[in-house]
Amino acid sequence: MQPIIEIENLSKTYASGLAALSEVSLAIRRGEIFALLGPNGAGKSTLINIVCGIVTPTSGRVRANGHDILSDYRAARRTIGLVPQELTTDAFETVWDTVSFTRGLFGLRKDPGHIERVLRDLSLWEKRDSRIMTLSGGMKRRVLIAKALSHEPQILFLDEPTAGVDVALRQDMWRLVRRLREQGVTVILTTHYIEEAEEMADRVGVIRGGRIILVEEKAELMRKLGRKQLTLQLQAPLSALPESLSGFELELAGGGQELVYTYDTKGERTGITGLLTALSAAGIRFSDLNTSQSSLEDIFVDLVKERA
Template sequence: MQPIIDVRQLSKTYASGFQALKPIDLQIRQGEIFALLGPNGAGKTTLISIVCGIVNPSAGSVLAGGHDVVREYRAARSQIGLVPQELTTDSFETVWNTVSFSRGLFGKAPDPAYIEKVLKDLSLWSKKDSKMITLSGGMKRRVMIAKALSHEPRILFLDEPTAGVDVELRRDMWTMVRALRASGVTIILTTHYIDEAEEMADRIGVINKGELILVQDKAELMNRLGRRQLTLQLQSPLAAIPAGLAGHALELSADGQQLVYTFDAQAERSGIDVLLRRLAELGIDFKDLRTSQSSLEDIFVDLVRERA
């Protein structure tokens, strides 16, 4: 299937000589939720801004919905909705007029029924006649999303969409995002809440210092790079790890009551089998065990540290 966003050798260097983006290749599939992660200043917003037509690239090309974002910018932008980090609205305009005006900017005919649906989906219907200046920060963030959806885009960029949003509003937003994905809209999000990416994303991209260092399905990424641990609660404490267990990545707790085995996905089955057999041979009994896996946040931090 043709990707809905196709980035080829895209780079950006400013007049000062600062290279914000090194040559990047990235294909985003239609109907997926793609999370772009990276530390502050990594190039996330620059990449999004180029795709959305806000910043001009230094080299390379971007197709959005099959349209070149430079040569066919009107057609490309009509495919895209953007929720920026900054809250930029007309303070003295009503919610209804703000969202309706955004639809008109893209040449779309008025559709009150669609605007009503968007506002209701975002729990904004009761605020439709309220002026923007009277809204809370979380409500203004919702209006930004409504504006981005007003012209029925096929691609939605969410740049730190839940910054400053309370827990209830945050959950409502992600319910809406899932519904949009189910309807065929492609979602690209940047977030500092890595638990959001872990919960929501189909694929993960990691960018650091302008370089796209990894793109992978979330499940594959966590399976390949995630550390796993098996913790054994021993029947009797050990003074030290026996020599017969040398070769296993084991740690003994300070009180000698727990053995912790760290392993990766490839070694999971064979490694655990061998370890348990060796414990039985050595007469080391355990009364309980539990497993754990590193989170996406752990993986992200490790990747960025490795590159640093």
């Protein structure tokens, strides 16, 4: 299947000389949730703004749903919805009017039924006649999402959508994003809450210094780069590790009552089996064990440090 977004050798250098993007190539699949992660200043917003037609690239090519964003910009923008970081909306308009007006900007006929569905999905229906200025910050962010969905886009960009909102609203947004994907909408998410990417994303891309340093299926990324820890509760405390265990990445904890083994997920079976055999040979017994695995946040931090 042809990707819904195709980015080829995209670069952006501002007049100040700042190179925000350098030779970025990326293909985003139709109907997936793609999480774009990166530290502040990595180029995430510049990349999104170019695809959405807000910033002009220095070089390279971008196609959205088959439409070139420069030569066929009207059709390209018609297929894209953007939820920006900033709460920018007319404070004196009502919720209904501002969402309906946004649909009209794309040259579409009025469709009260669609606007009603969007507002109900976002728990905004009871606020439809309220002025934007009277809404809470969380409600205003819902209005931004409603505006982005007003023209029924096939691609939705969410740029830090849950920054500064409460846990309940964040979970509501997660449910909405999943529902949109079920309806065939492709969702591209940037976030500093890496648990969002871990919760929702199908694939993860990491950008640093204006370059894409990794694109991977989330599950495969965590399998390949994740680290696990096995913690053994010892029957008798140890004051030091026997020489026979020097080949394993072990450390004592809990005053010698715990033995912590850190290993890559790729070597899980052979590593654990070999450790248990070595423990038995050394006469070390344990009464309980538990395992833990590194999160996507741990992997992200390690990646950024490694490529720095």
